[in-house]
Amino acid sequence: MRALLCKQFGPPETLVVEEQPTPEVGPKQVLIDVQAAAVNFPDSLIIEDKYQLKPELPFSPGGELAGVVNTVGNEVKHLKAGDNVIAFTGYGAMAEQIATDANRVIPMPDGVDHVTASAFVMTYGTTYHALADRAALKSGETLLVLGAAGGVGLAAIELGKALGAHVIAAASSEEKLAVCREHGADETINYVEEDLKDAIKARTDGRGVDVVYDPVGGDMTEKALRGTAWRGRLLVIGFAAGEIPKPPLNLALLKGCSIVGVFWGSFTQREPQENQKQLKQIFTWLAEGKLRPHVSGTYPLERGGEAITVLASRKAAGKLVIKPQE
Structure with missing residues (x-):
């Protein structure tokens, strides 16, 4: 089977496609024929x-x-050959086949294609956990989404609307903001053309936003924190800008606001039952059409490095997906 390999740590252009032996399957594992593998920001970090x-x-x-x-280990009872599934593996998905622990695998919802399914759970699972659980976002509150045209950003717009929030989407171009509006954003901010703090103030009549969804980091974080309302919550999702911010903590004191960390991967391991409840909710909304994952491009295995580069450079709207069988 073919696999996109990191043989030495480095940028995406160092990745190579090579033939590999079919993975062996342990008693508690399954072998999966990979139809689609989503590209996520951690992919650009793990290879370096x-x-x-x-x-x-x-x-x-x-x-x-x-x-x-394809094959199930002799101790696996809840899955069988031929099942359509979603899996969360940490690494290894950009290959024609992968062997992984069965407890990392869930059935794929009916009526969903492989490309959409591969791009759904991590993005929407992270975001629902962030908004509904960590921030306790309430109907009628105002949500600011940074990096709003990215995969998690668009998920935050849709889930914010599903939870009843007024959503302000912030991104770096009018083209990206148009995608945000298509996915339900009530208002938009181009933070290349406007100062983010001033724009937040203008769009909230000086009150500020209740929740900030921040997958960007860098200098955007402090500006967004300054734009929070009393008892606001800033959600730390990630650092796509590359810089881990160090906001002045006196802002949290003066605003009575919270800076809240979101680590969905650890949450799924520490609180698996609660995670299942949250996945059930987002699958329900997906089936109802309230959530519409946006896949802006698919790539064959040979162009996997290119896809990682596009995502890491923040040039993609929504998600990118690798199709190893093509």
Whole structure:
């Protein structure tokens, strides 16, 4: 089987496609024929040894996939060959096949194609956990989404609307903001053309926003924090800008606001039952059409490095997906 391999830590252009042996399947594992593997920001970090998960070389990037079960280990009872599934593997998904622990695999919802399924759970699972659980976003509150045209950003817009919030989307171009409006944003901010703090003030009559969804980091974080309302909540999702911000903590004191960390991967392991409840809700909304994952491009395995580069450079709207079988 073919796999996109990281054989030495470095940028995406160092990745290579090579033939690999079919993975062996342990008693509690399943072998999956990968039909689609979503590209996520951690993929750009793990190949440069900048991520908390540090696999041994060589390895394939890709932590989220959809595919078809090929073989099941003799202790696996809830899955069988031929099942359409979604899996969360941390790495290894950008290959034609992957063997992974069965407890990392869930059935794929009916009526959903593999590409959509591969791009759904990590993005929407993270975001629902952030908004509904960590921020306790309430109907009628105002939500500001930074990096709003990215995969998690668009998920935040849709889930914010599903939870009854007034959503302000912030992004770096009018083209990206048009996509945000298509996904339900009530108002938009181009933070290249406007100062973010001033724009927040103008769009909230000086009150500020109740919740900030921040997957960007960098200098945007402090500006957004300054734009929060009393008892506001700033959600730390990630650092796509590359810089981990160090906001003045006196802002949290003066505003009575909270800076809240969101680590969905750890949450799924520490609180699996609560995670299942949250997944049930987002699957229900997906079936009802309230959530519409936006996949802006699909790539064959040979162009996997290119896809990671596009996502890491923040040039993609929505999600990008690798199709290893093409």
